[in-house]
Amino acid sequence: MKRLVPMWIAIVAGFVMLLSAFFPITESLGETMGDVFNVVAAIAFILGAGSLAKVNLAKISQRDQGWGYAAITLICFAITLAVGLGKFGVPPSAQFPALGWSGEKDAEGSIFGWIYEYALVPITSTMFALLAFYVASAAFRAFRAKNLEAILLLSTAFIVLLGRTFAGVVLTGWLPDWASGLRLENLSVYIMQVFNTAGNRAIIIGIALGVTATSLRILLGVDRSWMGSGD
Amino acid sequence: MRHPYVIHDTLCLDPSDPDWRFAGIVEKGYRALVARNAIANRWRMISSALILCVIALDSSGAIDSAPANTPSIITGNKVNLSSKIPFNELGQEVTVPPAAISVQARDVPWDAGGVIEVSWKPAPDTGTATKWVIERSEALQTGLTPWAFVAEVPIDETVVLAPKLSASASYFFSVTAVGPEGSSAVATTKNAVTPEWNFFIGAKLPLFCAILVVSACVIYYILAARRGRPMKVRRIAALEAITDAVGRATEMGRSILFVPGIQDMDNIQTVAGITVLGHVSKTAAEYDAAIEVPTSRSLVMEAAREAVQASYLAAGRADAYNADGIRYITDEQFGFVAYVSGRMVREKPAACFYMGCFFAESLILAETGNSIGAIQIAGTAESSQLPFFVAACDYTLIGEEFMAASAYLSGEPDQMGSLKGQDVAKAIAATLIIVGVVLATGAALAPQGTMASALEWLKGVLGS
Amino acid sequence: MSKFITILEGLDRRWIFLAMAISVAGPILIIGITGKTLPETPTPAARAVYSEIEKLPVGTPVLIAFDFDPASGGELTPMATSLVHQCAARGLRMVFIALWPLGPQLIDETIRRVILADYPNLKEGIDYVNVGFQSGNEAVMKVMLTDFAKAFPITKNGTAVGDVVALKGIQRASDFPLLVEVCAGYPGAKEWIQYVISSSGGKIKMVTGCTGVQTPQLYPYYPVQLNGMLGAIKGAAEYESLVNSSLAPKDSSAAIPAKYLEAQRRMGPQLGAHLLMVGLIILGNIAFFAQRKSKVRATS
Secondary structure, three states: OOOHHHHHHHHHHHHHHHHHOOOHHHHHHHHHHHHHHHHHHHHHHHHHHHHHHHHHHHHHHOOOOOHHHHHHHHHHHHHHHHHHHHOOOOOOOOOOOOOHHHOOOOOOOOHHHHHHHHHHHHHHHHHHHHHHHHHHHHHHHHOOOOOHHHHHHHHHHHHHHHHOOHHHHHHHOOOOHHHHHHOHHHHHHHHHHHHHHHHHHHHHHHHHHHHHHHHHHHHOOOOOHHHOOOO | OOOEEEEEEEEOOOOOOOOOEEEEEEEOOOOOOOOOHHHHHHOOOOOOEEEEEEEEEOOOOOEOOOOEEOOOOEEHHHOOHHHOOOEOOOOOEOOOOOOOOEEEEEEOOOOOOOOEEEEEEOOOOOOOOOEEEEEEEEEEOOEEOOOEEEEEEEOOOOEEEEOOOOOOOOEEEEEEEEOOOOEOOOEEOOOOEOOOOOOOOHHHHHHHHHHHHHHHHHHHHHHHHHOOOOOOOOOOHHHHHHHHHHHHHHHHOOOEEEEOOOOOOOOHHHHHHHHHHHHHHHHHHHHOOOEEEEEOOHHHHHHHHHHHHHHHHHOOOHHHOOHHHEEEOOOOHHHHHHHHHHHHHHHOOOEEEEEOOOOOHHHHHHHHHHHOOOEEEEEEOOOOOHHHHHHHOOEEEEOHHHHHHHHHHHOOHHHHHHHHHHHHHHHHHHHHHHHHHHHHHHHHHOOOOHHHHHHHHHHHHHOO | OHHHHHHHHOOOHHHHHHHHHHHHHHHHHHHHHHOOOOOOOOOHHHHHHHHHHHOOOOOOEEEEEEEOOHHHHHHHHHHHHHHHHHHHHHOOEEEEEEOOOOHHHHHHHHHHHHHHHHOOOOOEOOOEEEEEEOOOOHHHHHHHHHOHHHHOOEOOOOOEHHHOHHHOOOOOHHHOOEEEEEEOOOOOHHHHHHHHHHHHOOOOEEEEEEOOOOHHHHHHHOOOOOOEEEEHHHHHHHHHHHHHHHHOOOOOOOOOOHHHOHHHHHHHHHHHHHHHHHHHHHHHHHHHHHHHHHHHHHHO
16 A cells, blocks of 8 residues: 555656646646645655754764764754744845835845855855866876777867867967868867767657656556565 | 827716826817827727817917817727828827738637637838737627737737637737837727637647657557567666675675765656665665665655665565665755765765766766775766766766666566667657658758658658 | 876876866966956857847847856856846846746846946836746746746746736747746756747747756757857857957947956866866876786786
8 A cells, every 4th residue: 555555646647747738628737736746845845854953963962973064064054044034134125115024035135145145155166166176087087098989089078178268279270261170169069069969869869768668667557666676 | 380289088988087198199170080099099999989189289389278078979990090190299290100901810729728829911011110019809798808918029920829818708809010100000800719728739749649659669568578578688787786886885884875866756867766776775675785865855855765665675674774864965956965975985885876867966976986986886867967977987877778777677577678669669769860861861952852842741740 | 207107097186186276276367467368259159149139129028047056157157147238238128037046146146247237227127127936947937838927926026027017018938039048957948948949839039058068968959949059158258259349338448347258267267177187188098008008018
């Protein structure tokens, strides 16, 4: 029963969503299913917050390795939640100047807005910037001319890397107009538009068919491993 | 010296409180029927009577006579709009574009209802017109409702779809050409049209047929597999390596890290990731290896817990299941990455699985995993992230391989059959591509030839 | 030589990180001091973005979606700035939306940076409006196809969309002749193409600015479903140079504000990083071949 009910919910919801794309009579049902998902996901967020609190509190109480990080996580979580819900420092909106809470939670001057601007933005930008370092170390390790395919990959990488910067112009800008197609900046565009597009389309078509087959296996109840390999 | 009349008009809805509005200015000597577009539009209110008020101005523009209502009541549909002489608000004659010659409306066939296609024929020379304004009015038994705006389209367009209509009502449509100095006379449809509701959305027929064909292939081979037809799948190294990776973690006494992507359960890649998690956790339970599943969505945490618990039960190790190992971290992409990377550096898991939908975090996770010497297996259908996983992981499931992972790992004939069906669908898609390429090449060489016609036919059939 | 090869073979990745930091920081400092940027030659994809916006008549409503977050702001903010700059200069009616929760704040920042600073004559709610964020990803797109007000009932500041002058005449997505999408992932340009552009029957044109990682994935849609595309900071720099050259002050002595040169300024660090990577790949291969040679010698 524990597996049968979720399976049937998935089957019914899946088919309704599929049919709603083609049959107007089921359109509103499809929208309802979407709304139900949003509601369930919102309720699950409470479970998520509960899990976060439970795991981190346990870590702190047991003085596990790195328990200080757990404390910081919980403190930050509590502060952000409080200032967001309480709209601390939020100026009233222009429509309702007499009502203190009428402004947006992230309005200029609010604490939530301050956290966003001076904590979230720099921290996430820093994490994103780490990619530059990891790309370099991955390239150093992975691009080895082991065989013909690897040499082709390597050559393409060189053309695109140089063609996407001013180095391409410096290196091949002297080529006459009749040979302008061989300039690195043009070659990189050609590679992106032709070879890359062809390869990507093949992968996209394969993925689309894979998604269809996977969805069908789940909708027909053939694949139930998303509920665990319990057979 | 001009001595124009300013015309104000009002709808005769409440004579005691007339809502006078500016309608136009005419020179003395013209009849009061002369008016600008504003009044002409409202004259189409055939159910309402109209009173005209004429105010005379002297040369300085000051009012030199009291407003006087016209004695007669004029109804809009009897007014000869073609006699209109256009003037601007300064009383100067202006050039207005010619009106549309004919306006037609038809219900859009095979749709979800509520949409009518309005088309019109412009005059041979649209003059200074820059755009068309389309309006609608619902036909009631007592007359027409006020005209409501439908759309504004550039002057070179002659068709528009009027949306959000009631399937139980009938509508008239009007088209007006608008130029910099004024608007044309209004052209309206002769009959009211009802936007009927249809059973099936015809525009999606090609997509529906494609889904039917792919589904038929998959279902046929599932049934064939059930009847005992042998199904062969090529060896997928990444999936074969799962057991080795779990075994290595067991030998080293370290944990296994499984990341099911950063999207929610409404993403099929997350579902595919959870199916692989079911198999990995079953192997982990059998080997008695600890598994950790950080998630960036609460719903995924719940689904992952269910999957892992069921796997531990199936492996007869229900006691070893640890729900706290499957935990929600944060929805924020890089907050999640920071946690997982930090955890990897501190705990040094022996095996890392990345199965699901990934974006920029893919390389950060995979490089961190590589730096701690973990055996890494990744799978995603995000083609933009595949190069990073290929570069930094030991094994990568590329796109459809990832989607096939669950079937491959289960080894069940039903699921293997679905893979065969998927291959047949792929063969059909490849055939269509080859046919399209041949026809497009032929059409490029001979634009009037049979190939060009065949290509157009194929495009029509496929709905592109 | 053999010592050098040994060092290369066992190179700690932290040295690579340090080299990357230097190769990026160097050009940032040089450009910051000199104020000079590298010249850009716009590619057809960037030109197409510019011309699609430029050919719209004054007052045309344009849907501008900010589907990214501050994390990718470094790569996408310069192009978002230039896109809004061109739309504002062109006198288009800008309707901003976001399908990412942090998008509305980025919209507000861009409005402050471009419209409030340089186009004070444009009025909020009349010439532009920040409709804000709506959750639901593709579901929102599908609803927008038939009913814009249902997908976005109120603007970010709480006004009903029906009362917003900037949204006059907008009933559904296809009432926007152009969609300008700036995106960093899911939902993004791919979803807009699949759910809105494909269903609009060619009524809506779309141009996009995306991260470098997404660029290869979006090329298959260009130029049929995507009418123009800005790939990463390179695409942004090309487009920025186009916009700047067309909107440059008549007085040639007036300098272009730094905020409209951000993408071109970032091409310097990109050049440094790319050259380093080319160098690293060459060094890695030297080490690889040396290692292979020594193995062959050992076996023979």
